[in-house]
Amino acid sequence: MAGKIITISSGKGGVGKTTATANIGLGLAMLGARVICIDADIGLRNLDVMLGLENRIVYDIINYIEGRCRFRQALVRDKRFPELFMMPAAQTRAKDAISVEQMKSVAQEAAQMVDFVLIDSPAGIEHGFRCASAPAELVLVVANPEIASVRDADRVVGLLEAETSTPARLIINRIKPEMVQRKEMLAPEDVVDMLAIDLIGLIPEDPEILTASNRGNPIVLNNGSPAGQAFLDISRRLQGEDVPFAPLKPPSFFKRLLGSH
């Protein structure tokens, strides 16, 4: 049976698509699934550094499409989990170096090998987004609790509904529980209500996400971190597990005292 193809998208840039792809992919591998993460952000690849695999790249997705290497050669095996692979984007090519049909065939070929294929979509709603979302059975839309991000996420949801009817589920990233509590930030339930799609993850803002990406060790590997746990919960839900949403707690007094606000 072919694996499930899932695209991570957002419309707006910088809201955490690549971080989410790396963490959810790694989370699925931690749970024992076979996974291929495809970086569809041609020209602006970053999934490699998020996963800490940038030094192992030989070929990329465009090399494969152009017949310069075999499928397996374009995959980079993860150093922690042998059943996790990444297919890098080409860094020096334009977004239109790949067509919708080519992306579909790459994703479907990947799905023959593994349980999950995760596609990291580029920002925007143009060709790159269309390519990345075309093969998907499910799109995870990442939004931050702020107006511009939710607005752009709504465009993505609208386009998916109108053009492909691919189901979409929502990840709200960078929630600051203490700001929500003080009524200074959009509440997650308001965002869910406005976008009117099912929720699959609530990720609290966590400075450790940055330190983790500095080292190429996504936060999901960090047992006990709330953000890491929240990503792992998404992976579990993708596997069909019914995981309740943990209530988001503001950081403890001590943590705030230590300045990791």
Place this chain on the structure above:
Amino acid sequence: MNWLKIFKRRKNSDQEIAAQRLRLVLAHDRANLSPGMLDMLKDEIIAVISRHLEIDANKVEVNFTEDQREMRLVADIPLQSPRRRPV
């Protein structure tokens, strides 16, 4: 500490302001009709209805409402009260 200010902030929090602005922006985006175009539409509706009925043009409200992702245009058009109608 200014308690009045705190009270005021509770009632009209950043969270509420953001949510209200976002709802409005989403409604216009989804309907693909800018706020200015909605005003023009409202004026045209008033002009058409006024040809047949006496209405209170100042109190006419034309707004989007949403039910999940389904959009609706709702017009509230109060008629001129017959008692107040000049003879």
